[in-house]
Amino acid sequence: MIESPPMPREIFIVARDRPDLYRYLSQTFADAENVEVIWDRRTTERRQGDTTASPELRQAGMLR
Numbered sequence: 001m002i003e004s005p006p007m008p009r010e011i012f013i014v015a016r017d018r019p020d021l022y023r024y025l026s027q028t029f030a031d032a033e034n035v036e037v038i039w040d041r042r043t044t045e046r047r048q049g050d051t052t053a054s055p056e057l058r059q060a061g062m063l064r
Helices: 019-028 055-059
Strands: 010-014 035-039
Touching: 010 019, 019 035
Parallel strands: 010 035
Antiparallel strands: none
């Protein structure tokens, strides 16, 4: 038996202020095994202001 390659997984990350979009996508893709609709868990933007690290810190391994 020839196996078909797995279907690509699709993930929709929906902003918390868009419950209408979350509901629409959840209903639209309810029967799709390869689609997941999730809420964006972030509460604030990740980068705020000018927080670029100097090359010295990066090379020294002091940053993740």
